[in-house]
Amino acid sequence: MFCLPLEYYNEMIAHVRAEAPNEGCGLLAGKDGRIQKHYRARNSEQSPVLYSIDAKDLLGYMRDMDAQGWDLLAIYHSHTHSQAYPSATDVKLAFYPDAVYLIISLQEPQRPIIRGFRIQDDVITEEEVDVET
Amino acid sequence: MTVEVQIPAVLKKHTGGAKSVKGQGQTVRELLDNLDRDYPGIKKQLTSEDGQLHRFVNVYLNDEDIRFLQQMETGLKDGDVVSILPAIAGG
Numbered sequence: 001m002f003c004l005p006l007e008y009y010n011e012m013i014a015h016v017r018a019e020a021p022n023e024g025c026g027l028l029a030g031k032d033g034r035i036q037k038h039y040r041a042r043n044s045e046q047s048p049v050l051y052s053i054d055a056k057d058l059l060g061y062m063r064d065m066d067a068q069g070w071d072l073l074a075i076y077h078s079h080t081h082s083q084a085y086p087s088a089t090d091v092k093l094a095f096y097p098d099a100v101y102l103i104i105s106l107q108e109p110q111r112p113i114i115r116g117f118r119i120q121d122d123v124i125t126e127e128e129v130d131v132e133t
Numbered sequence: 134m135t136v137e138v139q140i141p142a143v144l145k146k147h148t149g150g151a152k153s154v155k156g157q158g159q160t161v162r163e164l165l166d167n168l169d170r171d172y173p174g175i176k177k178q179l180t181s182e183d184g185q186l187h188r189f190v191n192v193y194l195n196d197e198d199i200r201f202l203q204q205m206e207t208g209l210k211d212g213d214v215v216s217i218l219p220a221i222a223g224g
Binding site for chain 2: 045
C-alpha cells in the first residue's frame, strides 16, 4: 500500500494537468514511506507520448535527497490519452526497482485516475494507492 | 587517476551492495573498462555495442553531464567524482 497524502495528490494532479497535452512527471521523496518532498520535474521530451526527467535536474534532486537523508519513494507521470497502466516503454525504462511508479491517467480530464506499480525485471506488480484525506 | 564512482541502486548488485567504489582511468571509457574487470557486467548495463553510453544512462563528472563534455573520452583527474544515474523516463 502506497500512502499518498491528499496535499501531494492535489499537487501532482495540478502539475500534470498544467503539462497536458504533454506528459507531466515528477518525484516524491521521504523517509520510512512518509512523503516529505514533491519535485515537479520538467519533461525534457515535451511529448504527449514520452517523458524523461531533465538529466541535470535529476542529479540535483538526487543530491537533495541524499543531503536530507530521504529515499526516492515514487516516480510519477501522466498518460494523457491512455489508461493508468505501464506502457511497454515504461517497463523497458524502469530502472528504479525501489520506487513505486505512479501513473495518472487524464483520459477523462475531470476524472483523473491514479494507480501505482512496482516494475522490476519486466514484471509489473500493482501496489494499491491510498489517497489519505 | 583514481576517482570515486557513485553507483545507483539498480547497479549495486554488481558492486556487492556498495553505493560508492573507487575506480581508475584516464578517461570515462577507461574507467568503465576497469570497473567492468572488478565488477563484471556493469559496463554492459551502461554502454551499447558500439561503445557509446546508453541513451537512458546519465554519467556525470563532478555534476556535469559527460554528454556536454567529451562524452566517453572525457578526461579524469585524481579525486574526481563520477556519478551514474539511470534516466527516469518512459512513455
